Amino acid sequence: MREILDLGVADLKFLPPATVLRELRRELSKINLYPSGDYLELKKAYCDYLGPELAMQPENLVFGNGLDEVIDLVTRVWGGVNLIPAPTFNQYSRAAMRSNQRAVSVNMLRHGRYELNFDSKDLRRATLVWVCNPNNPTGDLIPRRKIESIIESSEGMVAVDECYFEYTRETVADLVKECENLIVLRSFSKNFGIAGLRLGVAISRPENIEKIEKIRQPFNVNRLAEKAGVIVLRHKGEYEKIWQKVLKIGKEFAAEVERIGFRTFPVNANFVLVDFLSENKAREIFLKLEKNGIKTYPGWGEEDFEGNLSRHIRFAIGAEEKMKLVISVLKS
Numbered sequence: 001m002r003e004i005l006d007l008g009v010a011d012l013k014f015l016p017p018a019t020v021l022r023e024l025r026r027e028l029s030k031i032n033l034y035p036s037g038d039y040l041e042l043k044k045a046y047c048d049y050l051g052p053e054l055a056m057q058p059e060n061l062v063f064g065n066g067l068d069e070v071i072d073l074v075t076r077v078w079g080g081v082n083l084i085p086a087p088t089f090n091q092y093s094r095a096a097m098r099s100n101q102r103a104v105s106v107n108m109l110r111h112g113r114y115e116l117n118f119d120s121k122d123l124r125r126a127t128l129v130w131v132c133n134p135n136n137p138t139g140d141l142i143p144r145r146k147i148e149s150i151i152e153s154s155e156g157m158v159a160v161d162e163c164y165f166e167y168t169r170e171t172v173a174d175l176v177k178e179c180e181n182l183i184v185l186r187s188f189s190k191n192f193g194i195a196g197l198r199l200g201v202a203i204s205r206p207e208n209i210e211k212i213e214k215i216r217q218p219f220n221v222n223r224l225a226e227k228a229g230v231i232v233l234r235h236k237g238e239y240e241k242i243w244q245k246v247l248k249i250g251k252e253f254a255a256e257v258e259r260i261g262f263r264t265f266p267v268n269a270n271f272v273l274v275d276f277l278s279e280n281k282a283r284e285i286f287l288k289l290e291k292n293g294i295k296t297y298p299g300w301g302e303e304d305f306e307g308n309l310s311r312h313i314r315f316a317i318g319a320e321e322k323m324k325l326v327i328s329v330l331k332s
């Protein structure tokens, strides 16, 4: 059977460092034990990771079974009217649906580019506003000033999803202490390569975190994920090289795609969005890639993104030779 190259799901296409895997293997002998439940060791490790400038305490953090679960929990606490800037990650509206809430999806594409601009009336009415930075699937970075003005103008909670933070280092986590209506979300999937173990985190003021702590299941993060979180943070220096490599491969891939004559979006994470300039062309290329064993995310696929990107395909960034294979199919 021919091997499928999966550039659809944007998990990390590189294995964690060997030392991480070795340390994690030792934890297998203790899976008869429950997780800690208070996740204190992990919380302390993440406070250290956030750095002394932020001076976060364990009370500022809550972990979840992947960021997907954290999104669900945030929606259950603050949702009601959920304001979503499309095209973006689809789980904000899916979480609203799962909780029988209203999702108000607003198109942010202007002349083919993503420009986050909420109407002030929408901001006042929403109980929960979503901002994805950098945005999945467009890759755009949201200017800090823009996020600050959304926080100022919102009556409800503003959730800033920084799932791809490690690729850009852009954050508003430093505003958490002064802004009572801000919650910042991060994941361990795209950066630390443990998507299969499921680990995500929310950073906010203790009174907000307390609301989530009250409704989460007692052992929502499994024992291996809990331990893995601590281990990967100890090895962040080794991961740094992987993130730089991913960005470099992604930027080279985007430049090649532009040379062929298609438009690419900014590379600020482990994926690249390509505008194939016509719906027919995009569909033709999607099928051609599929025929060549290359799986990608079509912008028009209902399962994947909130909003409609009818001429676009998102490519997760894999090893250099895999991206060269994609280029050769695009050229053929």
Ligand SMILES: Cc1ncc(COP(=O)(O)O)c(C=O)c1O
Pocket (backbone or CB within 6 Å): 010, 065, 066, 067, 068, 069, 089, 132, 136, 161, 163, 186, 187, 188, 189, 195, 198, 199, 200
């Ligand atoms: C923007 C964004 N937020 C959250 C998630 C979910 O991450 P996790 O694997 O931690 O559930 C993803 C995964 O694709 C994502 O792209």
